[in-house]
Each structure stands twice: as C-alpha cells, then as structure tokens.
Amino acid sequence: MGGKKPTGVETKEGITDMLFFFSSVSHSQITRLYSRFTSLDKGENGTLSREDFQRIPELAINPLGDRIINAFFPEGEDQVNFRGFMRTLAHFRPIEDNEKSKDQNGPEPLNSRSNKLHFAFRLYDLDKDDKISRDELLQVLRMMVGVNISDEQLGSIADRTIQEADQDGDCAISFAEFVKVLEKVDVEQKMSIRFLH
Amino acid sequence: MQWTALGLMERQRAGSKGTATVLAALLSSFLQAAGVGALHSSLVAENGSWAAEEAQGNASMEHTFFSLDYQHVQVPFEITLWIMLASLAKIAFHLYNKLPSVVPESCLLIFVGLIMGGIIYGLNDKSPPVMDSDIFFLYLLPPIVLDAGYFMPSRPFFENIGTILLYAVVGTIWNVFGIGFSLYGICQVRAFGLRDVSLLHNLLFGSLIAAVDPVAVLAVFEEIHVNEKLHILVFGESLLNDAVTVVLYKLFRSFCEMPAIKTVDVFAGVGKFFVVGIGGVLVGLTFGMTSAFTTRFTKDIRVIEPLFVFLYSYLSYLTAEMFHLSGIVAIIACAMGMKRYVEANISLKSHTTVKYFMKMWSSVSDTLIFIFLGVSTIGENHEWNWPYIFFTVIFCLIWRALGVLVLTFFVNRFHVNTVTSKDQFIIAYGGLRGAICFSLVFLLPDFRRKKLFIAATTVVILFTVFAQGMTIRPLVDLLHVKRKRESAPTVGEQIHIRFLDHLLAGIEDISGHWGQYYWKDKLEYFNSKYLQKFLLREYDQPKSSIVLLYEKLERKHAIELAEAGQLGHAPSHPSLLNSDRTVISEKKSEDALCPDGLEDIQEILARNLYRIRRTGPAYSRHTLPGETEPVEQAQEILILQRRSLRVDASGSDGISPRKEKICLPPPKDKIPPKGHCFL
Numbered sequence: 001m002g003g004k005k006p007t008g009v010e011t012k013e014g015i016t017d018m019l020f021f022f023s024s025v026s027h028s029q030i031t032r033l034y035s036r037f038t039s040l041d042k043g044e045n046g047t048l049s050r051e052d053f054q055r056i057p058e059l060a061i062n063p064l065g066d067r068i069i070n071a072f073f074p075e076g077e078d079q080v081n082f083r084g085f086m087r088t089l090a091h092f093r094p095i096e097d098n099e100k101s102k103d104q105n106g107p108e109p110l111n112s113r114s115n116k117l118h119f120a121f122r123l124y125d126l127d128k129d130d131k132i133s134r135d136e137l138l139q140v141l142r143m144m145v146g147v148n149i150s151d152e153q154l155g156s157i158a159d160r161t162i163q164e165a166d167q168d169g170d171c172a173i174s175f176a177e178f179v180k181v182l183e184k185v186d187v188e189q190k191m192s193i194r195f196l197h
Numbered sequence: 198m199q200w201t202a203l204g205l206m207e208r209q210r211a212g213s214k215g216t217a218t219v220l221a222a223l224l225s226s227f228l229q230a231a232g233v234g235a236l237h238s239s240l241v242a243e244n245g246s247w248a249a250e251e252a253q254g255n256a257s258m259e260h261t262f263f264s265l266d267y268q269h270v271q272v273p274f275e276i277t278l279w280i281m282l283a284s285l286a287k288i289a290f291h292l293y294n295k296l297p298s299v300v301p302e303s304c305l306l307i308f309v310g311l312i313m314g315g316i317i318y319g320l321n322d323k324s325p326p327v328m329d330s331d332i333f334f335l336y337l338l339p340p341i342v343l344d345a346g347y348f349m350p351s352r353p354f355f356e357n358i359g360t361i362l363l364y365a366v367v368g369t370i371w372n373v374f375g376i377g378f379s380l381y382g383i384c385q386v387r388a389f390g391l392r393d394v395s396l397l398h399n400l401l402f403g404s405l406i407a408a409v410d411p412v413a414v415l416a417v418f419e420e421i422h423v424n425e426k427l428h429i430l431v432f433g434e435s436l437l438n439d440a441v442t443v444v445l446y447k448l449f450r451s452f453c454e455m456p457a458i459k460t461v462d463v464f465a466g467v468g469k470f471f472v473v474g475i476g477g478v479l480v481g482l483t484f485g486m487t488s489a490f491t492t493r494f495t496k497d498i499r500v501i502e503p504l505f506v507f508l509y510s511y512l513s514y515l516t517a518e519m520f521h522l523s524g525i526v527a528i529i530a531c532a533m534g535m536k537r538y539v540e541a542n543i544s545l546k547s548h549t550t551v552k553y554f555m556k557m558w559s560s561v562s563d564t565l566i567f568i569f570l571g572v573s574t575i576g577e578n579h580e581w582n583w584p585y586i587f588f589t590v591i592f593c594l595i596w597r598a599l600g601v602l603v604l605t606f607f608v609n610r611f612h613v614n615t616v617t618s619k620d621q622f623i624i625a626y627g628g629l630r631g632a633i634c635f636s637l638v639f640l641l642p643d644f645r646r647k648k649l650f651i652a653a654t655t656v657v658i659l660f661t662v663f664a665q666g667m668t669i670r671p672l673v674d675l676l677h678v679k680r681k682r683e684s685a686p687t688v689g690e691q692i693h694i695r696f697l698d699h700l701l702a703g704i705e706d707i708s709g710h711w712g713q714y715y716w717k718d719k720l721e722y723f724n725s726k727y728l729q730k731f732l733l734r735e736y737d738q739p740k741s742s743i744v745l746l747y748e749k750l751e752r753k754h755a756i757e758l759a760e761a762g763q764l765g766h767a768p769s770h771p772s773l774l775n776s777d778r779t780v781i782s783e784k785k786s787e788d789a790l791c792p793d794g795l796e797d798i799q800e801i802l803a804r805n806l807y808r809i810r811r812t813g814p815a816y817s818r819h820t821l822p823g824e825t826e827p828v829e830q831a832q833e834i835l836i837l838q839r840r841s842l843r844v845d846a847s848g849s850d851g852i853s854p855r856k857e858k859i860c861l862p863p864p865k866d867k868i869p870p871k872g873h874c875f876l
Binding site for chain 1: 687689692694699700702703707708798801802806807830835838
C-alpha cells in the first residue's frame with residue numbers, strides 16, 4: 001500500500017523482521033495495521049503517545065479504556081512504536097488450526113491461549129506481583145460496575161470471587177488460579193479478532 | 198360547532214333513527230368518497246331538510262350558525278381522523294402494560310384494523326376501501342425508511358455489509374425461485390384445480406411474497422432484544438432486498454405481458470438489477486450531498502433547516518421511483534450520506550427537531566399501515582383456495598430456513614465471529630412479510646387468478662405477523678434460558694468474561710476493526726480533503742456525540758464537582774439504598790458462600806455491570822438515540838473518569854472512590870483528560 005510516509009518498518013527488511021518476530025502474521029495484516037498505526041499517529045513522528053489512543057472516541061467510554069491503553073506502553077515509557085503496537089495486538093490473533101499442531105519446542109506464539117490469558121491477567125495485576133489482590137480486583141470491579149453499587153456490596157462480590165478461585169489460601173488470585181476459573185470459557189474465540197475480513 | 202350541530206340534529210330526530218344518524222355521521226368520516234356517496238346524499242338531505250324546516254320559521258336565527266358542509270373538509274378530515282384513530286389506539290395499548298410484552302404492537306394494530314374493516318363492511322355492505330398502493334408507496338413508506346436510514350448505525354452496517362448483501366440479494370433470489378417453482382409444482386396437481394396458474398404467474402407471485410418487510414421486522418424486533426450484529430443483519434437485509442424485489446417483480450410482470458421471452462430479456466433483467474441498485478444509491482447520494490451543501494448556508498434561517506432534510510430525502514425517493522429505480526435504497530443512501538454533514542451544520546435544536554419529527558412520522562406511518570392492512574383484509578377481494586394458500590405459507594418458511602442455512606454456512610467460513618445457530622434461527626424465523634407484499638399484490642395486472650394471490654398474500658402476512666411475531670419472543674427467551682441452564686457461571690467467571698469483553702471491544706476499537714479498512718481509510722481521506730471543505734460550514738472535524746459530551750463537561754466542570762459529592766456517595770447514605778440492598782450486605786457478612794447470596798450477587802451484577810459495546814439494540818423505533826441506556830452508561834463512565842482525575846488533581850478532596858495511584862502533570866489551564874500514568 002503506497003501513499004504513506006516511509007519509515008524503517010516499511011522496507012523489506014523491516015517487514016521480514018516483523019514476520020519472523022511475530023511468527024506467521026501475514027504480510028497483508030501487517031500493512032493493514034501499519035496504515036491504522038499511521039492514521040492514529042497525528043504527530044507523524046512514527047510513535048504513538050497516550051493522547052493518540054485517547055482520541056479514539058469509543059475507547060473513552062470503555063470502562064477499561066485507560067488500562068488497555070496502558071498495556072501498549074512498555075514500562076515507564078510514553079511512546080510506543082509500531083513494533084510495540086504490533087506486539088500487543090499480536091496477542092489477539094485467532095489461533096489457526098494448523099498452528100495448534102505445531103511442535104512444542106519453539107517459543108510459544110504470542111497468541112496462544114496461555115499468553116492471551118497472561119495479557120488479561122496483567123491488566124488486573126498492576127503491581128506486577130503475579131497475584132490479583134483484593135484491592136486490585138476491587139479497582140477493576142469499580143470500573144466495570146455502575147454507580148449504584150455500594151462499596152460494601154462490591155467488597156462482598158470481590159470476596160466471593162476470590163473465595164471461588166483461591167486454592168492455595170493466600171486470598172489472592174494467582175495466574176494458575178485465574179486460568180482455572182476460565183477453563184470452561186472459549187478464550188481462543190473470545191480473545192481473537194480478525195484483522196482482515 | 199359541528200358537534201353542536203350534530204347534537205341538535207339528534208334531539209330533532211328522536212329514537213333509533215337519531216342514533217343511526219349520529220352513527221352514520223360519525224362513520225361517514227371514515228369512508229372514502231367512492232363508497233360514501235349514499236350516506237353523503239342522506240346527510241345533505243338532512244341538512245337540506247333541516248334548512249327547510251328552518252325556512253318554515255322554526256328558529257331562523259340559528260340557521261346561519263349551524264350548517265353542515267362536510268364535503269368541503271372531507272378529505273383532510275378523514276385523513277386526520279384515521280391518524281387520530283391510529284394514535285389513540287397506540288395510547289390505549291400502552292396504557293395496559295402487560296399487553297405489548299405478550300402481543301407485539303403490529304398484531305394489535307392489525308386487529309384494530311380488522312375490527313374497523315368489519316364495521317365498515319357491515320354497515321356499508323360492500324368492501325371497505327382497499328389501501329391504495331399509491332398512498333402506501335408514496336406517502337406511508339418513505340417516512341419509515343427514512344427513519345431507518347437516518348438512524349442506522351453505520352459502523353455495524355458497513356462492517357457486515359457483505360453478509361447483509363449476501364442475504365438480501367442471493368437470499369431473496371433463492372427464495373423467489375424456490376417458492377415460485379415449488380408452487381408451480383403444487384399447481385400441477387390436478388386435484389387442486391390450479392392448472393391454469395402458469396409458471397410465470399407463480400414466479401411473479403414468488404417475487405412479491407419472498408421479500409422480507411422492513412416495517413414488520415422492525416416492529417417485532419423492537420420487542421426482542423438481540424445483539425447488535427444480528428439486529429443489523431436482519432434489518433439491513435429487509436431494507437436492501439427492496440432492490441431485488443423491484444427488479445424481479447417488474448421483470449416477471451413484463452414477461453407476463455410479453456408474447457415470447459428471449460434469453461436476451463433474461464440478461465436484460467440481470468443487468469437491470471445492477472442499474473436499479475446502483476442507480477438508487479447514486480440518486481440518493483446526489484441528493485444527500487446537495488442537502489448537505491444547502492445546509493451550509495442556513496446559518497441565519499435556522500427555523501427551516503429541518504425542512505431541508507425531509508425535502509431532499511423525499512425528493513430522492515420520488516426521483517428514484519420516477520426512474521423505476523429502487524426508492525428505498527435511494528432514500529437510505531441519501532440519509533446515510535448526508536447525516537454527518539448536516540448534523541455538523543445545523544443547530545442543535547434543529548437537530549433535535551429533525552430527530553423527533555422523523556420518529557413521529559415513521560411511528561404514525563407504521564401504525565397506519567398496519568391498521569389499513571387489517572381494514573383491507575375484510576372484503577370480497579379473496580378467492581380462498583386453501584391448498585394453495587397452505588402450501589404458500591409452508592414454502593415461505595421452508596425456503597427461508599434453507600436459504601439462511603446455506604448462506605450462513607458460506608458466511609461463517611470467512612468470519613471469526615460466526616453467526617451462531619441460534620442467530621440463524623432468529624434470522625430465518627424473523628423473516629416477516631408485511632405491507633409491501635400486500636401493496637404489490639394489488640398492483641398486479643388483473644387476471645383471472647388475481648384474487649387467489651391476494652388471498653394467499655393476506656394469509657401469509659397475517660400468519661407471519663401474528664404467529665411468528667407473537668411466538669418469536671418466547672422462543673428467543675427459551676433459547677436463552679436453555680443456554681444458561683447448561684452451565685451456571687460462577688461470579689468470578691462472569692466478572693472475568695465481562696472484563697475480557699470490554700478488553701476485546703477496546704482492542705477492536707484500537708485496531709480499527711472495519712473489514713474493508715482500506716476503503717474506509719480512502720473514504721476518510723477523500724472526506725477530509727474535499728468533501729468537508731465543500732459541505733461543512735465551519736471547517737472542523739465533525740464531532741461525535743461523545744466528543745460533544747466531553748466539551749459540555751468541560752464547560753460545566755464547576756457543577757460537576759458539586760455533583761461529585763452526590764454521585765458516588767451511596768455508601769454513606771443508607772437512606773438512598775433500597776431496603777433489599779442493605780439486607781443483602783448484611784447477609785453477605787454472615788456466610789460468604791451461601792447459595793442465596795450467590796443469586797443476589799448474580800442479580801446485582803446483571804443489573805449493574807456496564808454493557809459492552811456490542812450488545813443492545815443499535816436502532817430503536819420509539820426512542821431517540823440520545824436517550825437510550827448505552828449513552829447514559831457512557832456518560833456515567835465519562836463523568837466518573839473525569840471526576841477521579843479532577844479529584845486527584847485537586848488532591849485535597851476527602852472523596853476518593855478510586856484507590857489507584859494516579860500521578861498527573863501539573864494542572865494546566867484546560868485540565869487535560871490525558872497524560873496520567875499508573876503506578
């Protein structure tokens with residue numbers, strides 16, 4: 001696709017690099033996402049800042065909007081380049097059938113079930129201690145729920161959630177427990193979007 | 198004054214004749230001129246005799262005050278009375294709360310129409326006026342389609358445009374030929390006495406009965422709440438299949454009149470389809486752009502701004518009909534094309550006016566159509582050949598179901614978000630026929646078996662509206678419930694699933710999930726470079742309602758801070774809580790894992806979790822877009838977010854419902870809703 005300002009990524013090497021890094025994301029998907037990236041990048045400096053994300057109107061009314069935006073930015077940074085953008089979005093590629101039977105020796109692709117769930121887990125777990133504490137759960141609940149629920153009710157819901165999931169008795173949800181709660185849910189389908197229709 | 202006149206007349210003529218006179222006078226206003234000549238002359242006679250009695254010196258002073266000149270106002274009077282009847286009927290239904298949930302409104306309206314038709318038939322002893330096809334196509338249908346096109350949520354529509362077109366075009370053609378050929382097969386059976394109905398006639402009938410009707414579909418889908426994608430699929434299909442219907446209907450009709458059919462004619466028919474469809478879109482877009490351009494200059498005469506929207510849309514419809522293109526497609530293209538520019542140009546009040554008027558007109562049209570449908574059913578227009586009718590109904594159902602199954606199979610191979618079997622059932626079952634079929638059948642050329650077709654159409658429409666319309670909701674609920682009973686989700690599951698849904702919606706918005714993103718990007722580019730300069734008065738980014746809301750909040754931030762004291766303060770005001778909620782929280786502290794508590798929690802969650810973008814009706818007949826729940830939810834979220842930002846910015850407030858550590862840059866003049874980081 002022409003008509004865009006060329007940056008390093010557009011070159012053949014850049015794309016091949018991407019393809020290798022993201023294990024079989026297709027060429028057309030990358031170019032399509034790149035054009036989205038550049039259209040979001042109003043400052044046209046090859047990176048996205050948080051303002052660029054917040055300009056998306058639907059994101060502003062998404063209860064988890066801020067956290068999702070944050071997930072794109074590496075630790076402590078304010079700008080994300082296309083590689084980082086792709087890396088985050090690569091989690092949401094659907095799992096193709098032929099990938100499921102691939103050998104287990106290679107590194108796990110970003111869009112495996114486990115990595116998808118890990119991504120979601122990291123959105124809960126802000127202090128990165130690999131556990132969802134009661135407080136963190138409460139914060140997320142408060143964001144997702146209307147204004148009519150009192151703090152006590154919210155607290156009891158959070159308690160119940162932790163009690164259901166907690167198996168090692170530490171009153172927090174570890175990643176393994178999180179995975180177990182969602183074992184009946186079709187995460188592969190839920191957390192996938194097709195980037196090209 | 199006229200009522201006083203009638204009152205006097207009543208007193209004048211005592212007894213049964215008086216009552217009959219009053220009744221006749223009342224009913225005369227419900228009848229059209231053609232059928233009412235006899236009654237009119239009697240009224241005039243009464244008037245005349247009244248005047249004559251007056252001349253005999255009874256009360257000569259009153260003569261000039263009380264005269265009845267009905268013919269002078271007849272047409273507008275009757276029209277107004279019909280509309281009044283329709284609106285009063287609507288009020289009556291909604292007064293009794295339970296009724297609309299069991300029986301969809303369309304059924305009730307047809308029922309009222311049936312009663313009216315019965316009354317007129319009984320009194321007049323001949324068929325009541327049949328709904329004139331012209332009136333339907335020229336006056337009653339455009340407002341509804343305009344309303345649908347204007348409020349059509351464009352993102353889901355264009356996202357699914359491929360599927361919609363597939364269902365509309367291929368599905369309709371499939372249905373037409375399927376029904377036509379199978380009915381022809383039925384006609385071959387000697388026992389039914391239908392040998393003389395030729396294949397062409399059957400195909401003609403098939404073409405008008407196969408089309409799903411947007412009016413009926415809308416009316417019924419209001420009641421059942423399906424997800425956005427499904428809603429847009431059925432709705433979009435019902436709107437777009439008009440093009441196919443028009444072409445096939447006209448094609449077969451011209452074939453009926455032609456002595457011989459050559460293959461060239463068939464190809465001409467296929468070509469005509471493209472002309473009709475694309476021509477309709479072009480006509481619509483032309484008028485849409487012209488309308489947008491016109492509104493650029495209306496800054497000083499705000500009062501007539503809404504008028505332009507309606508005038509141009511109606512013109513596009515009429516122009517398309519004039520050229521035998523698809524008027525429905527034209528008016529939809531016009532509405533969707535001009536919407537964003539017009540909304541940016543006209544004032545807020547004009548905008549509200551446009552929205553309200555559209556809703557009002559489409560509502561009235563809708564009601565009138567169904568009542569007329571009922572009225573026209575009664576009468577001597579029908580030939581009841583029960584086998585034919587029965588098989589028509591059966592084939593309509595079968596072919597629709599087959600068509601949906603086959604097409605969905607193809608669709609699902611290309612999409613991750615498949616159309617589930619439950620969705621397929623709803624699409625197939627929701628293929629309602631309505632007034633369009635009815636009008637088309639009356640437009641048929643007069644041939645021997647026309648009444649048979651009329652009868653069959655009537656029965657199909659009544660069946661789909663009543664039987665399918667009434668049962669679709671319980672069936673949907675049944676399917677829902679079945680799903681639920683299989684695995685009752687735990688609280689944790691529910692929360693995490695909702696969390697994932699929000700996450701996915703956000704990621705989709707970020708990645709720009711339009712399928713044909715390339716074209717959208719090109720269109721946006723074209724738009725910002727050329728169209729906006731041309732069509733917008735202030736060369737600004739057209740603002741979405743969310744951005745407008747943002748700005749409104751900015752202006753009123755002082756009031757917001759005051760509100761902040763009341764918004765999230767439920768915990769410390771027990772009086773605000775309902776009694777059952779306090780009971781729940783007490784129960785909670787006793788035993789967290791007791792099963793009763795689980796149901797309460799589920800209920801609380803179900804009621805209070807914010808909906809994700811994808812669920813919920815995207816288009817509603819009776820409410821304006823700004824007044825539905827998702828927008829209130831959006832406002833709530835925005836207010837909460839901004840409040841939390843402001844609270845942390847000021848730092849000194851004791852209210853801090855958010856426990857996150859948020860660091861903000863030093864406050865600037867305009868408090869930015871951005872640039873915060875999370876620890």
